[in-house]
Amino acid sequence: MTDERETVEYDSPTGGWGSLRGMVQTALRERPSAGAFETLRRQNKAGGFMCTSCAWGKPKHPHAFEFCENGAKATLWELTRYRCTPEFFAKHSVTELRGWSDHDLEHEGRLTHPMRYDAATDHYLPCEWEEAFAAIGTELKAIDPKSAIFYASGRASLETSYLYALFARLYGHNNLPDSSNMCHETTSVALTELIGSSVGTCVLGDFEHCDAIFFFGQNTGTNSPRFLHPLQKAVERGCKVVTFNPIREKGLIEFISPQNPAQMITGKGTEISCQYLQVRAGGDIAAIMGLCKFVFAEDERRGGTLIDRAFIADHCVGYEEFRAKADATTWDRIEQESGLSRADIEEAGRVYVAAERVIGVYGMGLTQHVHGFENIAMLINLLLMGGHIGREGAGICPVRGHSNVQGQRTVGISEKPELVPLDKLAEQFGFEPPRDTGTTTVDVCEGILDNTVQAFIGLGGNFLRAVPDQGRIEPAWERMRLTVQIATKLNRNHLFNGKTAYLLPCLGRSEEDMQAGGPQTVTIEDSFSHIHGSLGHRTPASEHLKSELAIVAGMAMATLPPNPKVHWKKWTGDYSLVRDLIAETYHEQFHDMNARMFEPGGFYRGNSARERVWKTKTGKAQFTAPEMLAATNVADADGRYRLVTVRSNDQFNTTIYGYSDRLRGIEGTRDVVLMNPQDIKRAGLSAGQRVTLVGDAGDDHVRRIGGLEIIPFDLPDGTIVGYYPELNPLIALHHHDQASKTPASKAVPVRIEA
Template identity: 55%
Template sequence: MNRDTKTPSYPFASGGWGSLKAVAKILLQEKVPLKDSAILLKQNKPDGFMCVSCSWAKPADTHAFEFCESGAKATAWDTTAKRAPPEFFNRNTVTSLLQWHDHDLEETGRLTAPMRYDTATDKYVEVSWDDAFSEIGRELGSLDPEKVVFYTSGRASLETAYMYQLFARMYGCNNLPDSSNMCHESTSVGLKEAIGVGVGTITLEDFDKTDLMFFFGQNVGTNSPRMLHQLQHARERGVPIITFNPLREPGLVSFANPQSPRDMLTPAETRISTQYHQVKTGGDTAAILGICKAVIEADDDALRHGRPRVIDTAFIDEHTTGFTGFATCVRSTSWEEIEQVSGLGRAALLEAATDYMRANAVMAHYGMGLTQHRLGVQNVRMLCNLLFLRGNVGKPGAGPSPVRGHSNVQGQRTVGVTEKPELAPLDQLAKQFSFEPPRKKGLNTVEAFEAMVKGEVDAVVNLGGNLVRSVPDRSQTEPAWARLRLTVNVATRLNRSHLVHGEVSYILPCLSRIEFHRTPSGEQAVSMEDSTGCMHGSRGVTEPASDKARPEPYIVAGIAKATLGHRSTVNWDVWCDDYSLVRDEITKTYPDIFHDFNSRMWEPGGFHRPIPAQHRQWKTKSGKAEFLVTYSLGEDPDMPDKFPEGLRLMTLRSDSQFNTTLYSLDDRFRGVKGSRMVILMNKVDIEKRNLAEGQKITLQTIADDGIDRRLAGLEIKAYEIPEGCIGGYYPECNVLLPLWHYAKESKVPGAKSIPVRII
């Protein structure tokens, strides 16, 4: 454990002047006029728009500036003055654009008109909306629905997502993969098995009642900076925060609040983590099991000596099953094995356990550092085991807290975007819309690309995102994508997925939720769900980037009408004219969640979906919260013992990045400027291999499937990371991630522990 409050690469607190400078820089870079930059004051406010970046909770009592650096960058990206009009595509062939850097492609600005790929000229050319819908409808009508994939990235509104899933099912398939498949599907599976619901149980109110917080594999300073407000307030009242993360991230070390005159005008800052444990990549299950072992050993000792019990026996007896088997597993696991796999000493884990045993209400925050592993579901289940030991689910200030990424990735699942038919209310949809939904399981994201590589997918409709760049195994998946018959991309900016095109390919420019959605019925509002399960309304506040761009509901409706024709029982025109009618149908489909949707969506702080586990109601197979007996202590079964020179690569995002969107090539928190072709490596590993900082290396994946995966031109940067572990940027390192290297139960790609070697 390291208790320093600074990092070698960024010796300042997160937030502060560095954050303000970054916001000013992005506004200047995107040429956002002063009058438009004022819309930031409307961000995450009940009378404004919900951030298009992360999905962190929106408070009822807002700050004057209810946006963070990352959110400001996302807003500037959508409100940019830069444009990519048809003339841009007329000047550039697709072949030439494929040579551009991903950052430069998006930096061209907002798309302004619908475009169709022209084979003869190798260019995208402008087309009318009617012609685009007509041809897309003809193409989809000629294909086998089971060979068509409908992907969505997570930024679409609840209204759009509901329309989209309904269209796909009326068309005839459940192929509805989304970005959750790539990150938090391990949460959806793991929490569902453990507590009966696939989402977290905490709300913002719990931060005022908690006694201790854990962080596992979640970089709050980059991925959800607004959460730092809650962490700062908790620390001010003495709440310990115990962090487990391979890298020392500034946002989890200290924070200077940009809204605090004290923090901005003095050296004041808030120390966030009271304990910071740099667990080995892939060592989370071992670390959590070590804390559990310390708790159970303390309880055994208390039982022997007649002292009060350490574990919550009343909770365990009444509300759980499987404790005896789990406790036996924990007792039989040696401290030596725990230390070796976790990379942490017994003393460090005992220190974390001691604070845990003192606390009455504990919440556990986590991110993709837990979920994107081969045993990602086990990681989530282990975290639940830890919470169960002391009854830390279903009471104020306690519970699991998965911190999700995209601003509505959780919400689109709530309204039916899922490949799993058992998770969608198919009987209700059949009754409501007089059609027979398909019952066959659809394709998730990994399965879609597995089928694509085999030639078993003919078309992909992308509702946002940059799917070609975000998936693993680029050398296998990009050629497969280029062999598709049809690719349709609904987007705000140009990206790689539009250029690695199908035989027939369209780019359809959509409005951002920040922009006015004007229809003959008037200005329309949309809604989304945050990561704490609260639903919020969102109003546009600025003019559209183009008079030819269209709202997402309009685009989904246009494709649906052209494809389904007389088979459709939905009046799509009425829906895309008046979004409140869509919300009325959502209410009918999900009355327990969305009753009085149109009025409740404007409640300050949002309205909360029912989560039975909050009330200790367990919708599991057993009817109780379920302990899991771990089936493997290490998370990396693909690291062969015969390769002692092997390293574990974890992919990372930078502070100038949101998913595949790169706002710049710098990462100020890690001291990286002007390039993302960087590998973070422990000094001991550098010296052991007779390498030098600044040296260029090539990484090769350790695998025995006959495919040579390698990435050259990576510059070594010495960094505080555990020995045997290295870090590299996503999506650049995706080429090293095999498509089959995913979590067993959830198929989330194992991007946080890729076995590689230097060649």
């Protein structure tokens, strides 16, 4: 361990030989099945298999190897030779398994049989599919539909997602939270209100034409590494990249393309960011206000030639109010709240004013704050000033995490009835859909605590491990009447069960999905609103597995009364019939879906804001004047820190592939808290010391996590960093974005106990 005068870091570029070693290490651990490397060759290509990891776009002209380190890990993890069989569950009680790590639970391998939890023995027991469906249907019919939750992770296909949402509404509720509620729901709420589109306006080709890219709170090197290729090309043709992030992440500093022989041989990569500003956690509103304030001043100095006044006059409202707010905001306050100097912000502003086309990129570093809405609104302000929305090479670009999380919302998985064409569904299927607002992730947790939630069906994911306040929610979970988990591998959520509980194993996306009509194709949507077909070729991990769509249909048939317009068995036998339904419900976006799904680069479902059609309340794009400069609602105080939770390089969401966070120089452990050397010294602590983090949310609940090793790291004063999901128990359930209820996993108020 280094001493207090040094900080831990990774001394090589992103990508390169380190990335290849990471893939090889995962392959050696997982011993993937025959054909895994052929699957990688087809990954993210037209007619092939779409990665289950991130949602980055799939190019029309792919590389020879169109996968990244984490995408390869996800595929090898799915195609492991290890199996989690009934014999495993006979050896280990559920209580015992709660003591296992997240990594060890999933490393046990693919689930092979449907299982029923037996409370008397505290073991999972094998069961038949029809038994499981019948029991689930019996329980769902015995309760108020509005006390049931149908949760979806971001992996399920468009076809499965459409039928899952239909099942929920035929049953009688809109309780359809998904993993977007955990991370990017702030995007959906903010962009819908401000520009009339719930998703970003960019397409992949925009990165070939932009002059400047401003990054906020997005770690490309770990969370969407294929993004590094278009970034590298953009920089090499002269585009400037300016990054705002509390942590200096390697992916936005330097990149070696593993597909570039010259770079691999020389070890010299491409420098990505021309400027990297370590804004304090929660300081982005202030930082962007500083950029805007500089642009206003520079525009005046140049005689009004920088701000696109014609665009603003034709397309925007609220400009004058925002301008007045910027004028009234002092540089002293901007520097104090952002943790950045005026000189550095103005240097970044010069990149903005010199650019003809600007893209604003962001991730959960903006969305997962108490004032995440205002974070995004400020970035929209910055882009609107220059007319940088609705033209080639410019726009707003939220980078989604899970593979199809955006697509699920597109085809009806939403708790907001106003976002779903309910009248059309009523016409198609001959029923009256529920019209009341359903539950968000936070609402679900509150319902579990007050015992109003009686059933939880999880279509993938690891909900209980991903949510805040786990110390309170885990004990309450077992009061539910029914829990059902659909999964490929064992995780912690499966170890907390309702009175009736089933663990149902499903096919992986890389595996052949053989139904009555032959091998089936599924579709997914990427971050750029392009739809791609995905065809699995590998032999399933077990003959007892069912597809996610078949499981949803099986539960629906066991629960719902017959309906002459609803044909679960036909749809299960031929997924093209489901795509016809999607095209009928969402005709403008999905017409001719079956014919278009294998178009190279995917088919584009369109985006109104990209066409400068603003589907907002005013019919125009909205400037906003923020009432605050800090995205947190907890004031600074002596001994209080702002905790940022992050993923490691060896992780995707709650899946822990291993214990190497190579890109931060941390190996062999996840029980750490990263802290700058000055803060360590001021607190009277030392590098390598074990400490306890204590939640400081200002309520009566105790939230503590001990045994964390202090690692000196390059961070702003008062900002500390630790891993998700291990530190989730420190986040209070009420600590969420005020507009979207997205849990605020950034700038979490904590204290440190030696």
